[in-house]
Amino acid sequence: MAFPRSTCLLLLLASFLLTPLEGHTFNVMDYGAIGNGRTDDSEAFMKAWSDVCKASASPTFLVPGDRRFLINPVVFEGRCRSKKIKFKVDGTITAPSEPSKWKCINKQCHSWISFKHVDGLVISDCMYSLTNLQALVVARSNNVQLHDLSFKDNPHMHVVFHHCDGVKISHISIDAPEDSPNTDGIHLKETASVIIEHCTIGTGDDCISLVDGSTHIDMRHIKCGPGHGISIGSLGKFGLSETVEYIHVKDAQFTGTTNGVRIKTWQGGRGHARNMIFEKIRSSDSEYPIIIDQFYCDHTECHDKPNAVEIRNISYIDVKGTSKKETAVKIACSDTVPCRDIFIQNINLIYDQSGKQASAYCKNVINGYYHGVVRPNISCLQNDKLP
Structure with a gap:
């Protein structure tokens, strides 16, 4: 079936005790990102994440505004020194439009943006995706809150949590065509102590x-x-x-x-x-x-x-x-x-x-x-x- 060429994700993933003004900001532009929508900025994102994960006092990963960053499937992995990390997206993030052009870590293309072993994480503002993957995966991360998100027409699962403990998901909107297979809205596996509330979900699964x-x-x-x-x-x-x-x-x-x-x-x-x-x-x-x-x-x-x-x-x-x-x-x-x-x-x-x-x-x-x-x-x- 034909899908729209974009999936807009508004992601906010927050710890209960986050203090947003703490800590240093790590701007992906300082790590070689171009932000022209054509050049692969994945390496710059991973370099910035490496320093964020080493920081000790509530760091912020910043994707600046008025730019378009092309990234391939990436995994932002801990365990990080700080238990309070903010992932702030002011600009636009896109994925390659053709699967043949994807460059996947270890040849694994199961998800576009994944977080693993990252407790107390904030993801804010808008990400524009062009992807045939699971949109957002959070794995082996605890005490996580996801709220005020909108997903539109992702052709596979939208939000996936697995091996997590202590999750709150609220005010999520998910919209996919009725005839789109395997487009589960929220999917949980090996996950405990979860609250899902005030969500509006329409999918083909x-x-x-x-x-x-x-x-x-x-x-x-x-x-x-x-x-x-x-x-x-x-x-x-x-x-x-x-x-x-x-x-x-x-x-x-x-x-x-x-x-x-x-x-x-x-x-x-x-x-x-x-x-x-x-x-x-x-x-x-x-x-x-x-x-x-x-x-x-x-x-x-x-x-x-x-x-x-x-x-x-x-x-x-x-x-x-x-x-x-x-x-x-x-x-x-x-x-x-x-x-x-x-x-x-x-x-x-x-x-x-x-x-x-x-x-x-x-x-x-x-x-x-x-x-x-x-x-x-x-x-x-x-x-x-x-x-």
Whole structure:
């Protein structure tokens, strides 16, 4: 498919205790950068970063204004002396427009701008990218805050965190075409203690995806659409043991998405998806506002297997709105590893805008209960008879 020739990134990545006026400023122009939009300035950026990382008192990496800096995929890596570093972009940063012209570190072209082992980092102002890579990757960095960003039409994942601890993501806007594959908005792996709030995300894939090792994730005030919703997984592909747990989603709006809140696992996998609460979910014309799928498969030939990722202690509270499909709730669990401890309270989902009654599919649930008004009726759940 055709993508716009640019992706504008407004990035702000801040530590909680940053004092912006501290420390020395390292200007990339002092390291040989040209800034004409044609000359590769990657080497100058890396030289400047080397001195920034050696500095001891809250240094600032400066990309000056009124210039256009062409850089290839780069990795800004710590561990740095200072735990408070500001990456300030007043000018414009671009990537080569043709993949054949990319010069990648160690021939790795997985992401355009990456930060690794950098705690307490600030990235501010605007970066203009022309890239077919993951736009921003933060790895093995702790106590990081990302806020007030806008991403437009990146053709792959937009924001990726992996092996991080202590992350706050807020006021992020992500916009990609509905038919663009693999354009996840926010993707977390092996990352713990995360807050994601006040974000508006529209993509051709998951708005937010949580895969192996994601734990203690709190999401609130999320607007998603188009896209595949908020997805736990997929987990357990190729028989792997993978886990996601302690997830809380509150105040999420799904508009025209293929799913609302989804848990997807592969047959033959191991591990668990457990201890999750989804509450105050609003659906407007989503295909499956609620879906658990232990039979996930993304290719044509899929076979039944005895093993499965355990799904346990999942609650859905106050879910309302419309479903694009008649089956608004789908809970498809394994014969050999059934879902356990599923609780649903006060849901009201109708089929499209006509107000027709929706239906539910439910299979292989142990200790499944409902309370309050539950529409559509979910046959595999029992009334808990609470007052």
